[in-house]
Every structure is written in structure tokens, then in C-alpha cells.
Amino acid sequence: MAADNAVNAAERLRDLAHERVDHRFKGLPPDAEGMTVGELAAERRNLFTGGFTTPVLALSAEHLEHNLALMETYATRHGLSFAPHGKTSMAPQLFQRQIEHGAWGITLAVPHQARVARAFGIQRIFLANELVDAPALHWLAGELDADPDFRFICYVDSVRGVELMDAALSEAGASRPVDVVVELGAGDGARTGVRTEAECFDIANAVAAADTLRLVGVAGYEGEVPNASPETVGAWLRRLTALLVDFDKASRFADLDEIVVSAGGSAWFDAVAEAFSEIPELSAPVRKLLRSGAYVSHDDGHYKHLTPFNRVPEEGALHPAFRLWAQVVSRPTPHQAFTNAGKRDAAYDLDLPEAQVVRDARTGEIRAATGVSVTGLSDQHGWLRTEGGGDLAVGDWLGMGLSHPCTSFDKWQLIPLVEADGTVVDFVRTFF
Numbered sequence: 001m002a003a004d005n006a007v008n009a010a011e012r013l014r015d016l017a018h019e020r021v022d023h024r025f026k027g028l029p030p031d032a033e034g035m036t037v038g039e040l041a042a043e044r045r046n047l048f049t050g051g052f053t054t055p056v057l058a059l060s061a062e063h064l065e066h067n068l069a070l071m072e073t074y075a076t077r078h079g080l081s082f083a084p085h086g087k088t089s090m091a092p093q094l095f096q097r098q099i100e101h102g103a104w105g106i107t108l109a110v111p112h113q114a115r116v117a118r119a120f121g122i123q124r125i126f127l128a129n130e131l132v133d134a135p136a137l138h139w140l141a142g143e144l145d146a147d148p149d150f151r152f153i154c155y156v157d158s159v160r161g162v163e164l165m166d167a168a169l170s171e172a173g174a175s176r177p178v179d180v181v182v183e184l185g186a187g188d189g190a191r192t193g194v195r196t197e198a199e200c201f202d203i204a205n206a207v208a209a210a211d212t213l214r215l216v217g218v219a220g221y222e223g224e225v226p227n228a229s230p231e232t233v234g235a236w237l238r239r240l241t242a243l244l245v246d247f248d249k250a251s252r253f254a255d256l257d258e259i260v261v262s263a264g265g266s267a268w269f270d271a272v273a274e275a276f277s278e279i280p281e282l283s284a285p286v287r288k289l290l291r292s293g294a295y296v297s298h299d300d301g302h303y304k305h306l307t308p309f310n311r312v313p314e315e316g317a318l319h320p321a322f323r324l325w326a327q328v329v330s331r332p333t334p335h336q337a338f339t340n341a342g343k344r345d346a347a348y349d350l351d352l353p354e355a356q357v358v359r360d361a362r363t364g365e366i367r368a369a370t371g372v373s374v375t376g377l378s379d380q381h382g383w384l385r386t387e388g389g390g391d392l393a394v395g396d397w398l399g400m401g402l403s404h405p406c407t408s409f410d411k412w413q414l415i416p417l418v419e420a421d422g423t424v425v426d427f428v429r430t431f432f
Helices: 002-016 037-042 061-077 092-100 111-119 134-146 159-171 197-208 230-249 269-277 302-306
Strands: 056-060 106-108 124-130 151-156 178-183 213-219 259-263 286-290 322-333 336-339 354-359 366-368 372-377 382-386 397-401 414-418 424-429
Touching: 002 092, 037 424, 056 061, 061 092, 061 414, 092 106, 092 111, 092 424, 106 111, 111 124, 111 134, 134 151, 134 159, 134 178, 151 159, 151 213, 159 178, 159 197, 159 213, 178 197, 178 259, 197 213, 197 230, 213 230, 230 259, 230 269, 259 269, 269 286, 354 372, 382 397
Parallel strands: 056 414, 106 124, 124 151, 151 178, 178 213, 213 259, 259 286
Antiparallel strands: 056 322, 322 336, 322 397, 336 382, 354 366, 354 397, 372 382, 414 424
16 A cells, blocks of 8 residues: 555656646746646756746755755754654645655645645645544545555644544544644643643543544644743743653553654754653653754745754754845836835745845846845835945846745745756745
């Protein structure tokens, strides 16, 4: 069964190269209309001279590979399994590359995302949410029944949630129980998760009473700890690991081949690695599952400042892989200019884009965007302020760094993968 799924997944991924290039995909060359994605990639066009139109988002081939390899090395060094959060990219091609770089599976958040992953052969899914949608649970029961090699784990954080899951799975006639982990909340005012350890045991009792569910561990998200600091995050992680130990002492994990503990966003995975390294021997081997997702492209803003590699530089450094290229379409005053990229093209929920380089329309020369800053975004315009050496002319291309990978990927269905010299070597398809 696993071999069949691997073949089907490889076929689905290959099929992405057969998709036709047309009006659905922003920034692609108009003269490529009707070509397949694979045919266009094989031409190895240049991003700047090969007919691409602005705005166009580019993903660095070299930085992507570096980031994939770095996190593989980090997880291995610290004895962690890795299920990177797929909601960051929703790109099956990147899922596959993450698997090839040692990922145990893929983390997802909602049923649609899980269906995309399964359509492309992902065999291990960690759903970082409580799943109480009856139609989705019916689908899940069918997936588990049809494929004995498929592993699925999701959160539970309420007795009511357990009841809803049990009812839907029973109605679906599920023959395999769904593996669940109790989600410990990160504190008062945090997002989802159980607030007290006593309530965690109440939920564990409810799971034990439901034939359709199996408790396999505990999990949570340290990124939601209020007033996060090394001290507060560390304290919450110690609560999480203590809950795991207490569950095991209470024989909540009887007859398991492995116990699961999971945490780890993109800002505190060093603290997670340290806390997980201190888990004592339990009744079964412990799978320590890290879920960081933003690393795949990294960024030039939010995660650039928050990444744990800033605290542990000896472990390496992630490289920002996105650059959004827009064209200067108006220069109304010496201190103001406008590009043709706005909110529909650039992430802006955490920070505005960062002006980095200018490609001169007359000479093709690329220079630093000295004195140029992005001050605002309209739907389809970027507002620029130019100071001192901010020399811009209508027709120039402006290359910008972005903040927050998750809301960068989701604005683009087909993203050119570009080498340092501008050669487009492939395209990454997203499914949001």
C-alpha cells in the first residue's frame, strides 16, 4: 500500500508540470500562454529579460535549498522529529522536498489542507487543531480505513470536542481509532488549548471512554505564551513535558509503540529542543515532534528578527528566499514614487515590504535601493518615499523583501524558482 501511494504521489507531482500556463497565474510571460509549466521551466528564461511581467514574486533556489538543509541538520542534531507546518506554503512540491530533507510528516491546520496533502501522497499528518467537522471526520475515517500506512494525529482540547469526534467517527463506521494529543493552552488570554492540568485529565478520561479515539501524547504552541520570553516560554514548556510524564505515570499511554510530544513554531524552537531533551524515559519511546514552518522561505522582517538562530548563531542562519519585484509606474514628485504591487501581491499583515534593490530599466544594472522606502500599500500600488540617493525612474524594477511567509505564499498560485543570476529553473504551485 505504501509503495502504491508513493507512486501515486510522484505522479501527482509530475502532473503539476503538465498544467497549462494561462491567465490564472500572475507575472508569467504572456507569450507562454498554452505552454505547460514544465515546458516553460525547461526554457530557463531569465526573470528580467524573459518576458515576465510585474509584479512577480520570486523564490530563491539557493536560499530555499539552504533552509531545507539547515533545519534537517538542526532537527537531527537535537534528536527531534520534524513535521513542518504546511499551511505556510501549501505547496506539495515543497512538502515533498521537506520529506526528502528528513521531515517525519507535515503539520496542517484545517481539513482542506489535509485533503491537499493526502492528494499528493503525504503519509503522516499532524493537525494542529481540534477537528470537530463531521464531514471532515467522515472523510478522515475513510482515509484511515483505506490506507493502513496513513498516520494522522490531531489536537483535542475539550470534552465536547471529544464527544463530537466520537459521534462523527462512530456514524462513519470508522474501523481505526484516530490518534489525538491533548493540547495544553499557553496561558490566560492565549489561543486554543486546555487551561489547567486537571481539565487535561478530564479530556484524557473522555478519550479513554471513546472507542473511536486513542490518546498518544500532548502538544501545544509556545508562540502563544503571553509576554513571551525565554523564562515564560521555558516555564510553559516544562508544564507541557510534566503533563506528558504525569499522563504516563497514570498509564494513559498503555500499549503504545511510541508517545508523542509536540511544540515548536518558528520563534522558539531552541527552547523546545532544550525542554524536550530533558524528558525522562517513559513507558514507550517518545517522538519529539517539532512543527516550525516559516523556515522554508524565512523572511526579511518578522522572522528575521525572531528566529532562534539569532540566539544560537553557532547553529547556522536561515536565508530569506522571497523577493517581490514590482515596476515603478509613477514618479509624481522628487520624493514620491509608486510601484504596481500592492496588497494583492505583498504580505503586509506584520510589516510593509522592504525596498532592497533597484534594477535600472535602461542599463539592467542592479543596485542597492539606497534612500527608498515603502510607506504604504493600496490594492495595486506601492507607495514609495525617496530620500537623498533614492534615484528612481519610471520603468525601473524594485526588488523588495517581505515579512511573514504565510501571507506571502497565499497570494501567488505559481511562483518562479529563480537562481541567483535570474534564471528561472522551476515553478512552485500553491493550493490555498
